[in-house]
Every structure is written in C-alpha cells, then in structure tokens.
C-alpha cells in the first residue's frame with residue numbers, strides 16, 4: 001500500500017443554531033470527511049455566536065486561541081465548518097500560517113479524488129473552478145466591484161486577469177464537453193427504456209452501505225469502503241430476484257447535508273439516472289445516531305429532484321450494530337437488514353419481489369412446449385409463480401405476474417386462457 005502522510009488538522013466551527021445536537025453531528029461529520037481526505041484531527045475549536053463574524057468567522061479572541069493552538073500542535077491545515085467568504089480567508093490568513101480551507105473545499109477535494117467516469121471528473125472540475133473564480137488572488141470580490149481602477153492595476157493584476165480568462169475558457173470548454181457526454185448517456189438510456197428492463201436505484205446518505213448491498217446483490221465489484229463518498233459515478237448491473245426475474249440495479253453517489261451549491265448543480269445530473277428508476281431502495285444506516293436527519297435529507301433531495309413519486313422501499317441497514325435509540329419511522333415499505341447477512345439479503349429480495357408484483361398484472365397462459373424461448377422469457381422477464389406440464393395437450397400452464405408496459409405482456413395475449 002502506498003505510504004501517505006496524514007496532514008495534521010484543526011477543525012473550527014461556529015455554532016449559530018440553538019440545536020446543540022445538530023451542531024455536534026455536523027462537526028462529527030466534518031471529522032469523518034477529514035479522515036476520508038487523509039487528515040488527522042488534532043483538535044476542534046468551537047464558538048457559540050448569533051452569527052459568524054463577518055471578517056474572521058470566529059471572534060478576535062478565538063482567532064488568538066486558534067493561533068496559539070496552531071503553534072502548539074504544529075498543525076498543517078485548518079478546516080472551517082462552513083463556507084468562508086474570500087475576505088474571511090484573507091483576514092484569517094494574515095494571522096494564521098497553516099493552510100486554511102472550508103467545508104466546501106474539503107468536499108470538493110474528496111470528490112476530485114474519487115470521481116472515476118469522464119462525466120464525474122468533468123463535473124468536479126467545473127465545481128472546483130466555479131468555487132475558485134471569485135477567490136482568485138484573494139481579492140476577487142473587490143476587483144470585480146471596482147473594475148481595473150487606480151491602485152488595482154499592475155503586473156500582478158494582469159496575471160490575475162489572464163488567469164481569470166483562462167479559467168472562464170476552461171469552464172466553457174467543460175460545459176461543452178459535458179453536453180456531449182450527456183447526449184451519449186441520454187441515447188443509452190433511451191435504448192434501455194425501449195427494452196423496458198425493470199430498473200431499481202439504490203439511493204441514500206453517504207456511508208449507508210449502498211455499494212456493499214449493490215455488490216452483494218449483483219455480485220459486481222463496485223468500490224466499497226469505510227469512507228465517505230466511496231462512489232461518485234452511478235453503476236448499473238443486473239440483479240436476479242428469487243423467482244428468476246431480472247432487473248437492473250443502479251448504485252449512486254451518497255447524499256450529504258449542506259452539500260455545497262456548486263456541487264448540487266454538478267451532481268444533479270449524476271442522479272438523473274435515478275429519475276428513470278421504477279423502484280427506489282432508500283438505504284439508511286440505522287447504526288448512526290443521526291439516522292433520522294440523514295433520512296430526511298435524502299427525502300428532501302428526492303423531492304427536489306421530483307422523484308418522490310417513484311415507489312420506494314426504505315432499507316434500514318447495519319442491523320448488526322443498530323443504534324440504541326433507533327426506531328423505524330419511514331412511511332414507505334420498510335425492511336431491516338444487515339448487508340453482510342445472506343438471510344437478510346434474501347429477505348430484501350423477497351420484499352423487492354413483493355413490491356414489483358404490486359406493480360404488475362396477473363396472467364395465466366398455456367404455452368406449447370415447442371415455445372422454448374417464450375418459456376425462458378417468462379422465467380426471466382415476468383414473475384413466474386406456477387408452471388405445470390400437460391402430457392395430453394403438450395402445453396405448459398403458467399401463472400404469474402407481468403409488467404403491463406413490457407414487450408412480453410403483449411406476447412402473452414395469444415396464449416391466454
């Protein structure tokens with residue numbers, strides 16, 4: 001394994017909300033994010049204020065405390081729990097010598113490390129450039145307000161202007177490339193829609209166990225790790241239900257609270273795939289103390305994406321280490337499992353099958369034994385419940401359920417009894 005130095009980090013938070021618990025969880029999450037980015041948290045500095053200090057985020061006294069702590073711990077990096085304005089970064093930099101980044105930059109950094117598809121990579125770069133543009137040279141806001149007036153001109157500024165032009169060009173370039181990638185994907189999606197394969201999407205908060213389930217349900221090898229945002233690009237594989245019915249399952253990027261706005265825009269299209277799903281499996285980590293908030297965050301995002309009308313099963317995962325305060329509250333169909341347990345995965349598949357049947361029409365047909373292809377299609381493309389052979393008539397009597405808008409449903413008409 002590659003040797004990687006851990007950066008020494010101090011976290012800084014400003015509690016502006018009354019809700020202590022929510023604040024505490026957001027700091028815990030910042031710590032997990034930091035670890036995911038290979039940082040080691042040495043200390044956390046926090047301050048209660050009505051609102052963040054406009055010039056330095058935390059008050060003057062706290063900045064001094066941070067300075068002392070930085071020296072004492074020899075920190076490499078200070079990570080702030082909220083997005084900092086360009087001027088806050090500038091002011092803080094004058095008294096702090098360690099590098100300063102905010103929550104947004106941290107998330108962008110993790111996304112940059114993890115994006116694998118061409119589209120994912122382009123989207124992350126776009127988000128990074130959009131974040132960077134107003135912060136270039138540390139005085140972006142001032143410059144854009146004043147224009148290139150007296151006192152702002154000089155060799156440095158010229159360089160800055162050309163950097164800006166360069167970044168804007170790159171942004172346009174990425175947008176063009178993205179539109180091509182999206183067209184490709186749309187065409188692929190159209191094709192898949194024509195084939196009318198039943199589609200199931202795994203959605204949920206980051207680290208809920210989506211990829212673990214995806215791997216174990218589809219026997220594929222998606223990237224599964226105890227790190228946040230292990231998956232950034234949707235992956236799709238075939239899954240077989242107990243009856244033999246084949247569906248496509250898609251693994252998606254994890255959701256998170258307070259996702260930076262630049263990233264929401266960028267990753268919306270990654271979740272476009274989810275729109276096409278016939279069924280959503282919402283995976284919730286029931287071992288996490290903040291599971292309820294996570295569940296709400298995901299529901300909210302599903303609403304934003306206007307896909308909350310798609311049938312849903314809430315899959316409470318990590319039953320093996322369930323949190324003592326956990327109570328299932330989802331209004332959808334619910335199942336409690338551990339992704340590691342084979343019996344539980346079977347229970348989940350049965351639940352999925354039940355739900356799929358609920359979306360189907362029952363059928364009863366008599367198929368001549370010569371129709372081998374149709375018979376195997378019935379097994380894979382419908383949910384076949386009963387199959388019996390008649391010696392005299394040389395037909396199979398088949399009972400089951402089929403999706404009305406699937407091709408196979410039309411083919412059954414000829415044999416209906």
Ligand SMILES: Nc1nc2c(ncn2[C@@H]2O[C@H](COP(=O)(O)OP(=O)(O)OP(=O)(O)O)[C@@H](O)[C@H]2O)c(=O)[nH]1
Pocket residue numbers: 204205206207208209210211212213223224225226227228229230231232252253254255317318319320321337338339340
């Ligand atoms: N104890 C326990 N851990 C689990 C279970 N399922 C998954 N995990 C662990 O949870 C961690 C996260 O799993 P992933 O499958 O990567 O989670 P994810 O939802 O895909 O995360 P992102 O891709 O970041 O959104 C891994 O360390 C898994 O081994 C479970 O049933 N029980």
Ligand SMILES: [Mg+2]
Pocket residue numbers: 210211212223224229230231251252254
């Ligand atoms: Mg994943």
